[in-house]
Amino acid sequence: xxxxxxxxxxxxxxxxxxxxVALGFTLxxxxxxxxxxxxxxxxxxxxxxxxxxxxxxxxxxLAALAAIASTVVVGLALHRLAIEPARTANPIVLIMxxxxxxxxxxxxxxxxxxKRFHTLPPIFGSEPIRIxxxxxxxxxxVVLAGAVVIVVLLWAFVDRTLFGKALIATxxxxxxxxxVGIDTRQIVGFSFAVSAAIGAAAGILITPITLTSFDVxxxxxxxGFAAAMLGGIGSALGAVVGGLLLGLLEAxxxxxxxxxxxxxxxxxxxxxxxxxxxxxxxxxxxxxxx
Amino acid sequence: xxxxxxxxxxxGRIEALHGVSVxxxxxxxxxxxxxxxxxxxxxxxxISGVQAVSAGRIVFEDRPIExxxxxxxxxxxxxxxPEGRQLFEPISVEDNLKxxxxxxxxxxxxxxxxxxxxxxxxxxxxRHAAAGTLSGGQxxxxxxxxxxxxxxxxxLLDEPSMGLAPILVExxxxxxxxxxxxxxxxxxxxxxASAALAIADRGYVVETGRxxxxxxxxxxxxxxxVRAAYLGV
Ligand SMILES: Nc1ncnc2c1ncn2[C@@H]1O[C@H](COP(=O)(O)OP(=O)(O)OP(=O)(O)O)[C@@H](O)[C@H]1O
Ligand SMILES: [Mg+2]
Numbered sequence: 383x384x385x386x387x388x389x390x391x392x393x394x395x396x397x398x399x400x401x402x403v404a405l406g407f408t409l410x411x412x413x414x415x416x417x418x419x420x421x422x423x424x425x426x427x428x429x430x431x432x433x434x435x436x437x438x439x440x441x442x443x444l445a446a447l448a449a450i451a452s453t454v455v456v457g458l459a460l461h462r463l464a465i466e467p468a469r470t471a472n473p474i475v476l477i478m479x480x481x482x483x484x485x486x487x488x489x490x491x492x493x494x495x496x497k498r499f500h501t502l503p504p505i506f507g508s509e510p511i512r513i514x515x516x517x518x519x520x521x522x523x524v525v526l527a528g529a530v531v532i533v534v535l536l537w538a539f540v541d542r543t544l545f546g547k548a549l550i551a552t553x554x555x556x557x558x559x560x561x562v563g564i565d566t567r568q569i570v571g572f573s574f575a576v577s578a579a580i581g582a583a584a585g586i587l588i589t590p591i592t593l594t595s596f597d598v599x600x601x602x603x604x605x606g607f608a609a610a611m612l613g614g615i616g617s618a619l620g621a622v623v624g625g626l627l628l629g630l631l632e633a634x635x636x637x638x639x640x641x642x643x644x645x646x647x648x649x650x651x652x653x654x655x656x657x658x659x660x661x662x663x664x665x666x667x668x669x670x671x672x
Numbered sequence: 673x674x675x676x677x678x679x680x681x682x683x684g685r686i687e688a689l690h691g692v693s694v695x696x697x698x699x700x701x702x703x704x705x706x707x708x709x710x711x712x713x714x715x716x717x718x719i720s721g722v723q724a725v726s727a728g729r730i731v732f733e734d735r736p737i738e739x740x741x742x743x744x745x746x747x748x749x750x751x752x753x754p755e756g757r758q759l760f761e762p763i764s765v766e767d768n769l770k771x772x773x774x775x776x777x778x779x780x781x782x783x784x785x786x787x788x789x790x791x792x793x794x795x796x797x798x799r800h801a802a803a804g805t806l807s808g809g810q811x812x813x814x815x816x817x818x819x820x821x822x823x824x825x826x827x828l829l830d831e832p833s834m835g836l837a838p839i840l841v842e843x844x845x846x847x848x849x850x851x852x853x854x855x856x857x858x859x860x861x862x863x864x865a866s867a868a869l870a871i872a873d874r875g876y877v878v879e880t881g882r883x884x885x886x887x888x889x890x891x892x893x894x895x896x897x898v899r900a901a902y903l904g905v
Contacts, residue, residue, distance in 0.1 A: 547770070554760045557754065557758055560742040561751075563774045
């Protein structure tokens with residue numbers, strides 16, 4: 383029992399990060415049909431930039447804010463320099479571009495930062511809290527709380543502002559959005575910026591628990607993608623549920639089978655979703671585009 | 673007010689418009705009629721800037737606009753009610769209307785919404801419903817209302833009567849006539865040629881990407897060839 387609870391805690395913690403990565407995928411996909419495989423690099427950049435700015439002497443909160451801001455700049459540059467010039471290309475080409483961008487960013491991080499693992503000090507120390515025989519790190523609660531804040535802010539923005547409605551409108555009907563005078567390029571750029579900010583924040587929150595290095599983005603992108611598929615690509619609710627579910631699946635697989643198989647879970651989920659329910663848990667059935 | 677000169681447009685390698693010229697004067701209702709696949713929608717899309725143009729000019733109020741982005745053309749005063757309505761289905765009726773005024777976010781929404789609700793009172797009753805849940809006629813009213821919220825001087829309408837019962841067609845086209853009386857200029861695309869020409873000042877007949885006839889609406893209605901091809905008489 384205590385063991386299961388322990389698996390659940392660790393599953394929910396990493397699952398939260400997968401959920402945030404999946405949410406980033408969802409935002410960009412809804413605005414542009416692009417699946418941004420550089421989403422994992424945003425997480426890496428958030429963590430790594432904070433680490434290095436903190437090492438350079440910046441106070442942690444300031445380092446974190448600066449890391450988010452610089453990741454947003456990277457997200458905007460990715461849109462403006464790589465995606466926007468190719469916007470008439472077919473989706474496969476755009477996906478290749480984002481994969482290329484992620485390789486580039488990883489290489490750049492290796493040069494600008496280094497190849498070692500780094501961590502950040504947890505906000506509320508590292509004394510585990512005991513609940514029902516299981517232990518949970520205070521930082522895990524910080525990750526969860528951070529994710530809740532992000533999701534609520536995003537929801538309020540989308541539901542309560544006209545700009546947010548324009549975001550929904552653009553994803554619901556791109557042609558109509560252009561015909562009412564929405565600059566859809568601006569909307570796509572905005573979605574890259576917000577996705578970058580969410581990814582960076584996730585990277586900063588999780589680094590005290592999982593450590594970070596220049597190459598953590600690859601696997602995170604894959605897992606975030608698996609989570610988004612599981613939840614149904616395009617569904618924000620699906621992204622969150624899919625992320626948490628994938629985290630839990632991984633944690634239980636690692637606990638009951640072997641931690642060696644942990645990373646295989648994401649691949650299995652992708653395959654299973656593709657074969658058994660292409661629209662995921664909350665996705666709309668949509669017409670196959672080639 | 674609007675002058676389209678020798679416009680060509682392609683889908684991939686296939687040219688859909690082979691040099692179309694159309695003129696719309698301020699205050700007019702101009703009807704564009706033609707069979708399936710003639711290129712009517714392509715022309716309206718090109719005017720709105722959501723369709724690439726390979727040759728020709730589009731001049732709106734003495735200003736060439738063929739190179740302008742779609743959202744800038746809306747800001748200049750050209751709004752379109754697209755074929756198939758193209759509503760923001762998950763979004764409420766009222767928010768669809770507000771998004772219609774996207775290029776004029778500084779306006780007082782209430783003052784802009786009132787005339788639309790007055791024109792189509794049923795939209796007021798259903799203002800909190802998701803657009804996708806409306807009936808076909810209500811959806812068409814919303815599509816028109818949304819375009820009006822942009823405060824256009826030129827309204828492009830693409831087959832507003834499509835799929836509607838005769839009584840609703842009458843209601844919609846009646847609304848278009850009333851809009852004309854407020855000073856709005858209208859370019860109306862229709863397959864329902866008799867209904868479209870009945871409310872129009874002038875008309876153009878389009879066949880396979882070319883204008884094959886044009887003239888005063890009454891003349892076209894009387895034209896033997898037009899009657900045989902489009903009016904079924
Ligand atoms: N997305 C597209 N891709 C390729 N060809 C297209 C596309 N849309 C239209 N066409 C072609 O362009 C030509 C003009 O089509 P368009 O939709 O402008 O005709 P239309 O007059 O609006 O017809 P309808 O009355 O059926 O709406 C047709 O031959 C059509 O097959
Ligand atoms: Mg058409």
